[in-house]
Amino acid sequence: MKFRAKIADAACLNHFTRVSCMVAKLARTCTLRIRPHTLNFILADSAAGGGGVSMWCELPQENFFSEFQMEGVSEENNEIYVELTAENLSRALKTAQNARALKVKLTNKHFPCLTVSIELVSVSSSSRMVTHDIPVKVIPRKLWKNLQEPTVPDADVSIYLPVLKTMKSVVEKMKNISNQLIIEANLNGDLNLKIESELVSVTTHFKDLGNPLSASENESEDRSPEQMAEVQVDIRKFLQFLAGQQVNPTRGICNVVSHKMVHFDLLHEDVSLQYFIPAMS
Amino acid sequence: MTRPLRSQPMRKGVRGRPLYGEATSGEGVEAEREEFSKLLKAWAAPSQSLRLSLLGPAAMLKCGMSGSQVKVFGKAIQALSRISDELWLDPSEKGLALRSVNSCRSAYGCVLFSPVFFQHYHWSTSVEMNGTKSNLNCKLGMKSILPIFRCLNSLERNVEMCKIFTRSDKCKVVIQLFCRHGIKKTHNVCFQESQPLQVLFEKNTCSNILMIQPRVLAEAIVLFTSSQEEVTLAVTPLEVCIKSSTEESMDLNSSVYSEMFVGPHEFEFFQIGVDTEITFCCKELKGMLMFSEATHAPITMHFDFPGKPLALSIDHMLLEANFILATLADEPSRASSPQSLCLSQKRKRSDLAVSNSKIGKKDNKAMESISRKVAPRNLYADEILSNISALENSGSPIMKRVNSDTEEEPGSSSLRKFTCNFFRAVSSDQGEHCYNPFNSLATASDSEEEMNNSSFYIF
Numbered sequence: 130m131k132f133r134a135k136i137a138d139a140a141c142l143n144h145f146t147r148v149s150c151m152v153a154k155l156a157r158t159c160t161l162r163i164r165p166h167t168l169n170f171i172l173a174d175s176a177a178g179g180g181g182v183s184m185w186c187e188l189p190q191e192n193f194f195s196e197f198q199m200e201g202v203s204e205e206n207n208e209i210y211v212e213l214t215a216e217n218l219s220r221a222l223k224t225a226q227n228a229r230a231l232k233v234k235l236t237n238k239h240f241p242c243l244t245v246s247i248e249l250v251s252v253s254s255s256s257r258m259v260t261h262d263i264p265v266k267v268i269p270r271k272l273w274k275n276l277q278e279p280t281v282p283d284a285d286v287s288i289y290l291p292v293l294k295t296m297k298s299v300v301e302k303m304k305n306i307s308n309q310l311i312i313e314a315n316l317n318g319d320l321n322l323k324i325e326s327e328l329v330s331v332t333t334h335f336k337d338l339g340n341p342l343s344a345s346e347n348e349s350e351d352r353s354p355e356q357m358a359e360v361q362v363d364i365r366k367f368l369q370f371l372a373g374q375q376v377n378p379t380r381g382i383c384n385v386v387s388h389k390m391v392h393f394d395l396l397h398e399d400v401s402l403q404y405f406i407p408a409m410s
Numbered sequence: 411m412t413r414p415l416r417s418q419p420m421r422k423g424v425r426g427r428p429l430y431g432e433a434t435s436g437e438g439v440e441a442e443r444e445e446f447s448k449l450l451k452a453w454a455a456p457s458q459s460l461r462l463s464l465l466g467p468a469a470m471l472k473c474g475m476s477g478s479q480v481k482v483f484g485k486a487i488q489a490l491s492r493i494s495d496e497l498w499l500d501p502s503e504k505g506l507a508l509r510s511v512n513s514c515r516s517a518y519g520c521v522l523f524s525p526v527f528f529q530h531y532h533w534s535t536s537v538e539m540n541g542t543k544s545n546l547n548c549k550l551g552m553k554s555i556l557p558i559f560r561c562l563n564s565l566e567r568n569v570e571m572c573k574i575f576t577r578s579d580k581c582k583v584v585i586q587l588f589c590r591h592g593i594k595k596t597h598n599v600c601f602q603e604s605q606p607l608q609v610l611f612e613k614n615t616c617s618n619i620l621m622i623q624p625r626v627l628a629e630a631i632v633l634f635t636s637s638q639e640e641v642t643l644a645v646t647p648l649e650v651c652i653k654s655s656t657e658e659s660m661d662l663n664s665s666v667y668s669e670m671f672v673g674p675h676e677f678e679f680f681q682i683g684v685d686t687e688i689t690f691c692c693k694e695l696k697g698m699l700m701f702s703e704a705t706h707a708p709i710t711m712h713f714d715f716p717g718k719p720l721a722l723s724i725d726h727m728l729l730e731a732n733f734i735l736a737t738l739a740d741e742p743s744r745a746s747s748p749q750s751l752c753l754s755q756k757r758k759r760s761d762l763a764v765s766n767s768k769i770g771k772k773d774n775k776a777m778e779s780i781s782r783k784v785a786p787r788n789l790y791a792d793e794i795l796s797n798i799s800a801l802e803n804s805g806s807p808i809m810k811r812v813n814s815d816t817e818e819e820p821g822s823s824s825l826r827k828f829t830c831n832f833f834r835a836v837s838s839d840q841g842e843h844c845y846n847p848f849n850s851l852a853t854a855s856d857s858e859e860e861m862n863n864s865s866f867y868i869f
Contacts, residue, residue: 217666220666221666221668224632224633224668242667249629251626251676255673255675255676257670257671257672257673257676258670258671259633259668259669259670259671260668260669260670261633261666261667261668262666262667262668263666264665264666
């Protein structure tokens with residue numbers, strides 16, 4: 130198993146750092162999958178402590194790395210799966226803000242590590258070398274099946290998301306009233322966020338959001354545009370998802386599967402992020 | 411013991427401090443006060459003036475600063491708060507020293523503001539009946555003083571003058587902030603009477619001296635997460651490396667190992683006499699860095715081999731700051747804990763003068779114990795003992811003598827000051843293997859410990 134890659138461009142480094150920070154906010158421990166053309170950050174729904182939430186983040190390696198070499202576990206399985214603490218990677222990348230170059234490679238120093246080597250440019254225009262050895266755990270082949278790309282569910286309603294920052298500030302306040310948030314949406318571009326307690330119920334209405342063209346036309350015909358599809362989720366999980374989004378995505382879609390789950394499909398430039406929150410039982 | 415009514419004003423003068431119980435007064439001082447009250451009983455009508463002439467003026471500090479000076483002063487307090495929860499205010503002719511020592515005695519900080527730093531600076535010692543002088547021994551809780559110096563940027567903008575005033579016969583320090591728009595904020599902070607501890611460390615004898623701009627160090631420290639308490643500084647004549655401390659016993663699987671190399675050309679002064687790797691606590695270094703950024707002065711690091719303390723200092727026209735950090739000793743047999751610094755306590759001359767026999771005995775006992783423990787096992791015994799004599803004789807950098815009493819008898823100084831620079835902890839037969847043991851032999855004499863052991867403030 131071998132992996133070595135290099136980022137030489139400051140903008141790419143910035144972007145990669147931001148992706149890593151986003152992942153760190155969404156998952157404590159996650160899996161990094163390395164393939165010849167893509168990198169994935171994966172949180173499986175079976176992950177302990179995840180509460181059923183799952184995440185799938187994919188980025189095309191050519192858009193980030195100027196050099197990229199990998200050799201998977203075997204010829205037929207040319208992939209590498211390692212588990213790491215996401216924050217370790219984001220912290221290491223954050224120290225590379227003034228870097229001339231950044232190299233990442235898989236090493237084995239007493240135990241497997243992802244080694245990040247940074248060449249910093251100092252004021253006196255001389256280089257300073259910084260190295261971070263991030264401990265990782267290699268995931269054996271037999272567990273790979275749990276870490277595959279989740280199937281996009283057949284949603285009852287698909288709707289474009291409003292500005293995430295607005296949603297976040299609204300939901301932040303709602304968290305103090307109740308733990309259970311109802312997300313409902315219809316094919317008319319309406320999205321409601323509702324909470325209820327004994328004394329009060331609060332609803333925030335987002336209108337004219339627009340709906341993406343659904344893949345299966347049949348479903349949308351059966352459904353009246355006004356009819357809401359709703360799902361009740363843990364508000365803290367939703368907030369955690371929103372906390373990870375520092376910038377508004379290029380495109381954001383919310384798919385509601387009535388009473389089952391909500392699926393968020395975001396695109397940040399060339400990085401795609403999918404986040405699944407199951408309904409509260 | 412019944413006291414005549416008239417003597418009560420006198421008692422307030424001598425001991426107008428909050429009651430801490432008997433623990434605060436050493437035997438010597440208590441005996442002294444007994445003497446006074448007996449004397450006064452003999453007088454028919456003691457008056458205010460008589461009281462003053464008997465006691466002389468109390469030890470006093472009075473100083474004033476402008477808004478921008480307050481910012482630096484506040485930064486010093488914030489940096490020292492990283493070391494411990496207690497702060498000594500220690501005025502002398504050299505200026506006002508702020509001192510702090512952590513509870514496990516592995517870190518010490520002192521920021522000395524020279525008299526010219528202030529808009530005005532007055533101080534005095536108290537002169538007691540038998541002619542002995544004693545300083546303002548003022549210890550404040552960080553919790554009380556830190557909030558006053560919060561939001562330093564707004565303090566700098568709004569404060570026109572800050573005045574600090576205290577006397578040893580009052581129980582409090584008065585800090586007044588004269589702000590814009592005629593607002594005056596007065597803070598009364600009670601203090602505990604306590605002799606400041608100081609660390610005597612001859613930093614100029616260190617083989618390795620590095621001077622660097624704080625920004626470079628700050629860039630290095632940022633690499634280390636706050637969960638990593640200790641960092642290792644590894645030096646050779648060719649390069650300097652700051653890295654995560656690796657302990658064999660630690661579970662390395664969860665933490666990131668980071669290292670940063672800095673070339674010699676990045677230092678303003680680079681002297682490496684001995685290739686070495688020293689490990690120390692990151693937290694106090696961060697405190698020092700914060701302060702140095704406020705003063706825009708480079709930091710000088712003095713160090714030697716593992717186990718010997720590391721001194722971080724800033725030398726500025728108007729102030730001098732020194733942070734002494736203990737470093738991990740090299741031996742595998744030792745419990746992994748930073749070695750504690752050896753501290754000395756300045757003694758009140760009155761203690762010795764009045765109850766010389768008692769204290770003298772304790773001095774001797776302690777000295778004996780030092781030589782007993784030091785001699786057979788301690789590899790550095792010779793160095794230490796010679797340091798003791800060296801310190802007595804050498805001209806003192808600011809660190810050593812906080813109150814240079816010029817009337818001091820050289821003969822008694824070796825008894826008075828346990829000026830041991832302990833570069834490693836006491837021998838293992840002491841049996842103390844807690845994580846951060848107070849291993850210093852300068853537990854001085856029992857009376858001093860009692861005096862300073864009380865930890866409750868009554869505000």
